[in-house]
Amino acid sequence: MKFFLSVARGIDGFTTLVGKLMWWLTLFMVLVGAYNVITRYAYGVIQSVVGDAIAEKLSGNVYLELQTYSYDLVFLLGAAFVLHADGHVRVDIIYSNLRARAKATIDIIGTWLFLVPFSAMGIYFSHRYVAASWRSMEISPNPGGLARYPLKTVIIIAFALLIAQGISETIKNVAFLRGDPRSGSIHAGGDDAAPNGTKDVVA
Numbered sequence: 001m002k003f004f005l006s007v008a009r010g011i012d013g014f015t016t017l018v019g020k021l022m023w024w025l026t027l028f029m030v031l032v033g034a035y036n037v038i039t040r041y042a043y044g045v046i047q048s049v050v051g052d053a054i055a056e057k058l059s060g061n062v063y064l065e066l067q068t069y070s071y072d073l074v075f076l077l078g079a080a081f082v083l084h085a086d087g088h089v090r091v092d093i094i095y096s097n098l099r100a101r102a103k104a105t106i107d108i109i110g111t112w113l114f115l116v117p118f119s120a121m122g123i124y125f126s127h128r129y130v131a132a133s134w135r136s137m138e139i140s141p142n143p144g145g146l147a148r149y150p151l152k153t154v155i156i157i158a159f160a161l162l163i164a165q166g167i168s169e170t171i172k173n174v175a176f177l178r179g180d181p182r183s184g185s186i187h188a189g190g191d192d193a194a195p196n197g198t199k200d201v202v203a
């Protein structure tokens with residue numbers, strides 16, 4: 001179990017790193033959005049100060065697409081980190097009232113019954129779409145638009161990260177169910193995490 005937990009820690013570490021990068025990208029997205037608003041509504045003022053050519057460059061489509069692409073990256077690459085942090089919304093009055101071990105069991109089943117198959121299907125059905133974009137070196141049709149094929153590649157990466165994080169959560173939940181105090185499961189410390197105040201340590 002120690003080896004598998006080290007694999008889970010590695011996955012968690014990478015997912016957390018990506019999540020932190022997406023946090024900064026979110027800040028960048030907000031700043032670019034504010035910039036787009038300013039250059040749009042103050043276009044006349046900017047035009048009168050620096051001239052038509054520079055004003056057009058300062059308010060070009062590239063900035064609008066940067067904002068959109070940033071949102072896409074945050075949404076796609078942030079999903080695995082949100083799973084790691086147990087931040088996805090759970091609308092389930094039954095699950096919320098279950099004991100910790102029952103929740104861990106349901107999470108394991110749900111991961112392999114829904115999350116992993118869904119993510120695998122996402123990779124399967126998107127790989128041709130991504131490959132076609134790479135073959136044509138697809139670029140946005142908007143004037144001054146950005147390349148689209150790198151962004152579309154992130155679709156596959158996002159699903160792969162979800163699968164990896166699902167594996168990590170499974171390892172931690174299995175370790176938790178076996179009584180390993182090093183599990184790192186989100187359910188550790190729950191109402192039935194330590195029967196009689198003790199846990200069996202499993203090597």
